[in-house]
Amino acid sequence: MNVSVLTRPGCHLCEEAIGELREWLGERLPEEPRIEVELIDIEKDDELHRRYLERIPVIRIDGRDISDLAFDSELFEAAFSDRSEGAG
Numbered sequence: 001m002n003v004s005v006l007t008r009p010g011c012h013l014c015e016e017a018i019g020e021l022r023e024w025l026g027e028r029l030p031e032e033p034r035i036e037v038e039l040i041d042i043e044k045d046d047e048l049h050r051r052y053l054e055r056i057p058v059i060r061i062d063g064r065d066i067s068d069l070a071f072d073s074e075l076f077e078a079a080f081s082d083r084s085e086g087a088g
Helices: 012-028 046-052 073-087
Strands: 003-007 037-041 058-061 064-068
Touching: 003 012, 012 037, 012 073, 058 073, 064 073
Parallel strands: 003 037
Antiparallel strands: 003 058, 058 064
């Protein structure tokens, strides 16, 4: 499972969302192998910058946008559960 966050330098909302996401993963998956959170800097890709500048932070699971503007634990949990059940 790939968890990623679209972000950019100096984005305080992004920093908050990343912290909340990592906290959520740590609380719910203490015994699981650690899931790495990939940080994708939209400043390094013109297309991502154009599409996501007004929406970051965007949280993704396996390349699918789950939430934007903030970490939404309910949306993430639903998507995470769906993905986990499908993998098993």
